[in-house]
Amino acid sequence: xxxxxxxxxxxxSGVRALESMLHLCAAGLGPDEVKVLVIDPDASNGxxxxxxxxxxxxxxxxxxxxxxxxDERFFATKLTALAGGKGGLQAWxxxxxxxxxxxxxxxxxxxxxxxxxxxxxxxxxxxxxxLNVGFKGHPALxxxxxxxxxxxxxxxxxxADPVWVGVGNQLTTDLSKGSVRVVIVGSxxxxxxxxxxxxxxxxxxxxxxxxxxxxxxxVI
Numbered sequence: 001x002x003x004x005x006x007x008x009x010x011x012x013s014g015v016r017a018l019e020s021m022l023h024l025c026a027a028g029l030g031p032d033e034v035k036v037l038v039i040d041p042d043a044s045n046g047x048x049x050x051x052x053x054x055x056x057x058x059x060x061x062x063x064x065x066x067x068x069x070x071d072e073r074f075f076a077t078k079l080t081a082l083a084g085g086k087g088g089l090q091a092w093x094x095x096x097x098x099x100x101x102x103x104x105x106x107x108x109x110x111x112x113x114x115x116x117x118x119x120x121x122x123x124x125x126x127x128x129x130x131l132n133v134g135f136k137g138h139p140a141l142x143x144x145x146x147x148x149x150x151x152x153x154x155x156x157x158x159x160a161d162p163v164w165v166g167v168g169n170q171l172t173t174d175l176s177k178g179s180v181r182v183v184i185v186g187s188x189x190x191x192x193x194x195x196x197x198x199x200x201x202x203x204x205x206x207x208x209x210x211x212x213x214x215x216x217x218x219v220i
Contacts, residue, residue, distance in 0.1 A: 004174040005031050006082075006182040008200065010039040011134070011193025014185040015047040017220065022051070022058050028073030037082040037167065039200075040192055041093035042134040048091055055079065055089040082170065083163045092163045094145040095131045102127045104145050135191030142195025149203040168207050175211040185220045 009018045015038060024030055036055075040048055062075040069075070084090030095104055102108070105118060107127065118127070126141060135142040152161035174180045184200055187193030201217050208215040 003178065004180045005034045006037070006171070006180065007034050008037045008039065008182065008184045008196075010184070010186040010196035010200075011190055012040070012042075012045055012047050013187035013190065013193045014038070014196075015040065015045065015051050017185040019047070019051045019054060022054050022079075025077035025079070026058060026061070026075055028076060030077035032076070033078040033080070035080045035082055035170065036089065037163075038089060038091040039094070039196060040091040040134070041095050041097070041131060042192075044133060045091075052089045052091075055081070082167055092161075094142070094148070098130060098132045100127075101129045101131060101141055101145075104131070104141075104148075135195065137189070137191050139189075139191060139194035142192050143199055146196060146199035146203075149199060150206060171204070171207050172209075172211070175208055175214045179214050179216065181216045181218070183218045183220060 007018065007021065009015055018036065018038065021030070021034075025034075038048065038051075042048075058075065059079060062078065065075045081089045083092045101122070105127075107115060107118060110118065122140070122144075126138060129136065129138070129141065131141075135145075149164065152164040171180065182204055184197060185193075186196045197219050201219070204215065204217060205212055
């Protein structure tokens with residue numbers, strides 16, 4: 001049984017790492033298959049636009065040349081986008097474009113005691129921050145938004161997200177068949193890339209449930 005591989009890239013640094021991986025796979029240095037997810041609320045990220053084009057070009061070359069270029073394994077890695085389709089790569093965002101952070105928290109519907117806790121952790125400027133280009137170097141905001149991941153994968157919940165419903169289904173299917181490796185790529189500083197590691201790893205372990213022994217998580 002072939003081990004399944006997932007690559008989850010967060011923020012600008014994560015997307016740059018994905019770009020490098022695409023070149024390595026083109027050179028025949030990748031595994032047989034990788035499922036890819038990009039997490040980035042900044043739709044204007046130039047790194048993402050370039051890497052998305054490269055991802056599409058890679059899949060076109062893979063379809064044309066796989067198995068036909070001798071023993072070098074050029075373009076031999078099968079890449080599957082966990083968000084997107086038709087060879088493209090769509091970035092998933094934990095927030096809506098232009099949404100305010102206080103709305104992500106549901107601040108106005110919290111109890112007075114819960115609001116006090118939120119005010120203790122976040123400044124007034126952070127509460128009223130508009131998230132049209134991501135978390136702007138505030139990883140605490142990104143971690144809070146990503147802590148809601150368990151809500152996005154419940155089919156009957158109005159907040160369910162098709163991407164995370166699909167990720168959950170795909171991951172549990174692969175885990176039931178054997179070992180799965182997940183590599184999460186982010187950044188030491190910044191917003192999205194610096195906030196993703198703990199909430200995402202916790203969510204993946206939650207999805208694995210009783211099959212957690214089959215799940216290996218690495219971070220870069």
